[in-house]
Amino acid sequence: MKADPKRVLTGAHYLDGDHAAAEGALAAGCTFVAGYPITPSTEVVERMAERFPGVGGIFIQMEDELGSMAAVVGATWGGSKSMTVTSGPGFSLMMENIGLACMMEAPCVVVDVQRGGPSTGLPTLPGQADMMQAKWGSHGDYELVALSPNSPQEAFWVLIKAFNLSERFRVPVLVMMDECVGHMTEKVVIPEADQIELYPRRYTELPPEKYLPFKPEKDLVPQMIKAGDGYKIHVTGLTHDERGYPVMTWEAQEKLVRRLVEKIRLFKDELVDIEEEQTEGADVVVFSYGISSRVSIPAIQKARKEGIKVGYLRPIIVWPFPEKKIYELAQKIKGFVVVEMNYGQMVLEVERATKGKTKTILVPHGGGWVHEPEDIYKAIKEAAK
Amino acid sequence: MSEVQLKKKKEETEEEHPMEHLLRMERMPHIWCPTCGIGTAVTAFLMALEKSQIPLKDTAIVSGIGCTGRVAGYVKLDSFHSTHGRAIPFATGLKLANPKLKVVVFSGDGDIMGIGGNHFLHAARRNMDLTVVCVNNFIYAMTGGQCAATTPVTANTSTSPYGNFEQPFSLPYLAASCGAVYVARWTALDVRRLAKSLTEALQKKGFSFVEIICPCSTLYARRNRLGTGLDLMKFYHDNSVIKHGADLSELDISFQSKIVVGKFIDRERPTFIEGVNQGLRGVLKDKFVEYGGPIDDD
Numbered sequence: 016m017k018a019d020p021k022r023v024l025t026g027a028h029y030l031d032g033d034h035a036a037a038e039g040a041l042a043a044g045c046t047f048v049a050g051y052p053i054t055p056s057t058e059v060v061e062r063m064a065e066r067f068p069g070v071g072g073i074f075i076q077m078e079d080e081l082g083s084m085a086a087v088v089g090a091t092w093g094g095s096k097s098m099t100v101t102s103g104p105g106f107s108l109m110m111e112n113i114g115l116a117c118m119m120e121a122p123c124v125v126v127d128v129q130r131g132g133p134s135t136g137l138p139t140l141p142g143q144a145d146m147m148q149a150k151w152g153s154h155g156d157y158e159l160v161a162l163s164p165n166s167p168q169e170a171f172w173v174l175i176k177a178f179n180l181s182e183r184f185r186v187p188v189l190v191m192m193d194e195c196v197g198h199m200t201e202k203v204v205i206p207e208a209d210q211i212e213l214y215p216r217r218y219t220e221l222p223p224e225k226y227l228p229f230k231p232e233k234d235l236v237p238q239m240i241k242a243g244d245g246y247k248i249h250v251t252g253l254t255h256d257e258r259g260y261p262v263m264t265w266e267a268q269e270k271l272v273r274r275l276v277e278k279i280r281l282f283k284d285e286l287v288d289i290e291e292e293q294t295e296g297a298d299v300v301v302f303s304y305g306i307s308s309r310v311s312i313p314a315i316q317k318a319r320k321e322g323i324k325v326g327y328l329r330p331i332i333v334w335p336f337p338e339k340k341i342y343e344l345a346q347k348i349k350g351f352v353v354v355e356m357n358y359g360q361m362v363l364e365v366e367r368a369t370k371g372k373t374k375t376i377l378v379p380h381g382g383g384w385v386h387e388p389e390d391i392y393k394a395i396k397e398a399a400k
Numbered sequence: 401m402s403e404v405q406l407k408k409k410k411e412e413t414e415e416e417h418p419m420e421h422l423l424r425m426e427r428m429p430h431i432w433c434p435t436c437g438i439g440t441a442v443t444a445f446l447m448a449l450e451k452s453q454i455p456l457k458d459t460a461i462v463s464g465i466g467c468t469g470r471v472a473g474y475v476k477l478d479s480f481h482s483t484h485g486r487a488i489p490f491a492t493g494l495k496l497a498n499p500k501l502k503v504v505v506f507s508g509d510g511d512i513m514g515i516g517g518n519h520f521l522h523a524a525r526r527n528m529d530l531t532v533v534c535v536n537n538f539i540y541a542m543t544g545g546q547c548a549a550t551t552p553v554t555a556n557t558s559t560s561p562y563g564n565f566e567q568p569f570s571l572p573y574l575a576a577s578c579g580a581v582y583v584a585r586w587t588a589l590d591v592r593r594l595a596k597s598l599t600e601a602l603q604k605k606g607f608s609f610v611e612i613i614c615p616c617s618t619l620y621a622r623r624n625r626l627g628t629g630l631d632l633m634k635f636y637h638d639n640s641v642i643k644h645g646a647d648l649s650e651l652d653i654s655f656q657s658k659i660v661v662g663k664f665i666d667r668e669r670p671t672f673i674e675g676v677n678q679g680l681r682g683v684l685k686d687k688f689v690e691y692g693g694p695i696d697d698d
Contacts, residue, residue, distance in 0.1 A: 068687075163483075
């Protein structure tokens with residue numbers, strides 16, 4: 016299925032990451048956005064509010080983030096491709112209903128333009144410290160997908176990919192931007208609509224009497240209907256059977272939650288999206304994402320000039336974590352340098368994935384500003400020893 | 401007897417409940433306590449649903465959490481059992497995504513007025529096209545009888561063991577002051593009047609609100625030594641006063657006081673969707689593109 020030409024702003028534009036994300040969502044077929052203003056994410060919904068009336072779609076500014084996320088799940092079951100946008104404090108408030116989206120298998124997209132935290136922290140300044148919250152923020156066991164763009168151009172494409180993956184797996188997909196990517200303005204080239212492939216919602220063709228709303232297909236993902244299709248289904252956040260009816264037993268929990276987890280874990284090799292450069296024969300690999308990956312480049316170039324063999328690895332899909340790739344490299348290199356704007360989050364995953372085969376050096380930063388390339392350079396030299 | 405004979409005998413001896421076609425009978429028995437009022441409230445709602453003649457296919461019901469939160473699971477409609485306090489925003493998303501739907505929120509006082517209070521205020525203010533039914537039993541029942549935003553002053557709950565000394569919400573006053581276009585209150589004893597009100601609420605365009613005062617004998621009555629569910633019903637019978645169009649300031653409920661019931665508000669104003677569409681059409685003229693066909697309320 017191709018994108019609708021009326022919704023695709025084909026051409027070269029000068030956009031910031033937030034606006035580019037909004038254009039990506041429009042191209043992806045998003046028709047419902049509920050949001051609550053929060054810096055540095057607000058420009059996404061401001062652009063949606065401006066663009067929706069001209070292309071068909073509804074933006075509602077909700078009373079808070081809890082309501083925004085609940086409305087998104089409701090809108091998905093009403094038949095929309097739906098999205099909300101927030102930053103750290105709002106992301107925390109959305110967590111319960113992100114869990115609801117996982118349990119109700121409601122495809123949707125949540126954009127978190129990260130700022131410095133904890134608490135209100137640094138509203139107008141960058142951070143990358145919501146990465147573990149993205150993975151573990153809601154209660155209970157679940158799996159979802161998260162992506163992290165490092166430029167406005169990529170923010171456009173990542174939003175399309177986020178919507179497609181959400182429909183493919185029927186999970187909430189999180190887009191983990193940061194304030195720098197959200198607010199930096201760069202050239203964004205938007206292609207013709209026929210070059211944008213969309214994954215359509217998995218609606219059932221079964222008649223109501225044969226349809227079970229939570230009976231999985233071979234890939235563990237059930238087919239959907241929307242309210243008003245005449246199926247009279249029940250959907251709950253409680254542990255449920257294939258009919259959607261609550262069942263309070265460990266057997267029902269085992270069957271349902273295992274499937275919710277495995278529908279992602281079984282496909283984790285398919286869910287790898289990495290930008291990689293000169294890792295072949297490298298002694299050191301710099302692992303970074305979002306704006307930190309761009310700050311790493313001068314440090315990598317400086318080290319290379321001095322003859323150090325440095326590779327560059329950037330996961331665009333950050334959850335599920337590309338552990339296989341890390342393990343492969345770990346067996347060949349002297350060390351990873353992990354650059355992230357927090358005091359150690361994704362570095363834990365890198366360490367886990369290396370299984371002790373190589374060392375890992377973290378270059379932390381509390382947020383509020385980007386790393387000094389010099390600090391990254393020093394870590395590269397250390398890792399190369 | 402063979403299975404066929406057994407089935408035949410069953411058909412001969414058992415009469416179908418008149419509401420079976422609107423209930424998920426495979427989910428029965430329900431979880432509610434004997435003498436709970438929620439069942440009566442559901443019956444009144446189903447009577448209203450039939451009378452309102454809104455196509456069942458286009459009707460969806462959303463609940464939050466708690467005893468009343470289970471209503472969505474028992475009613476044979478597209479039904480959603482969402483998170484605690486978020487039934488109204490969930491319903492808002494559902495309605496906006498598919499404006500042809502009649503969306504009903506059916507939940508308890510803890511859910512709609514406690515944790516979800518803010519959503520209630522804003523949905524009423526926006527005149528979101530929803531019918532909100534709040535079953536008020538003055539207490540958090542499913543969690544074990546804790547104090548609610550509706551618990552009358554001096555009433556005993558498990559978290560106000562010496563009595564509650566917080567002023568409770570007057571739900572109709574709150575709904576009306578936020579802009580609801582239809583506001584009524586009945587007790588679970590007033591089944592026919594309640595059904596009539598619910599019919600009107602369902603047929604109303606915009607934010608309609610019906611409060612149902614409901615006995616909770618297991619927790620509220622027991623903790624407050626008010627007798628059985630039947631005693632509570634008798635109390636309602638003797639102490640509720642019908643006063644349509646009552647002054648909103650008369651609607652407070654004190655401990656074991658008179659309860660004013662009736663229809664208090666029935667007025668017109670543009671719904672959220674109407675307001676937005678009209679405004680955007682006016683400003684953007686032919687540049688305005690309606691989403692998913694006409695987004696007018698049916």
